[in-house]
Amino acid sequence: KVRQSLESLGEFRFIQKLENLKEPGKLKVDYQSGDWSPCSQQECGKPDGAQVRLLKCRVFGLDDGSVAYVEDEICEAYGILRPPSTKACHNPDCPEWESNDWTECSASRCIREQTSIQRREVKCIFVNGTVADFGLCSRKDRPKIKKECQN
Structure with a gap:
């Protein structure tokens, strides 16, 4: 499944490195989280706003430190739970x-x-x-x- 996902995303260099991997058990999969966006709440006293962040499933653990991004199904197949990508927030300038x-x-x-x-x-x-x-x-x-x- 990892190979199929890498192929569909054009990660051919990473596939070559995988083929040369001597210890496949070193390969790791997790989600990389981006920074939270600013709070979308514009007016004080109004309902809460929201913050969002980008999440990408990644494969890593090669000796050279390279990383490849794959479809979320790969993280799911490895039992990795997707962290939240949105959360409620208050504008910090509001009382x-x-x-x-x-x-x-x-x-x-x-x-x-x-x-x-x-x-x-x-x-x-x-x-x-x-x-x-x-x-x-x-x-x-x-x-x-x-x-x-x-x-």
Whole structure:
């Protein structure tokens, strides 16, 4: 299968080197990963963006250090799992949610028997510490500002 893939991709020099290989067990197969692209998220407060990277199945392990790229089926045949080529991301220039500690669970502020409410402050903050408008932070990631507690 490796040879067929190399032939279909025109890797004839690598095929010649394979034929001269004295220890075929040295041959290795894996995925080479490219760098992640910049985050596609353009506007703060909008849904997450995505990052992508190029993945190529490669054959290597020859004495001269040469590498050949082959079809993904070769990596699959060797049991090599394809790493993710996309991931969710946030624009690093966008502000993030920050929250303080919860207030104490006060018995003097019960909403029903042995149940009170705890609160905390939540802010939308840029990396430099500047407070931002709530609309610039992701609405779905906003932390809760109150919760019930038992006292």
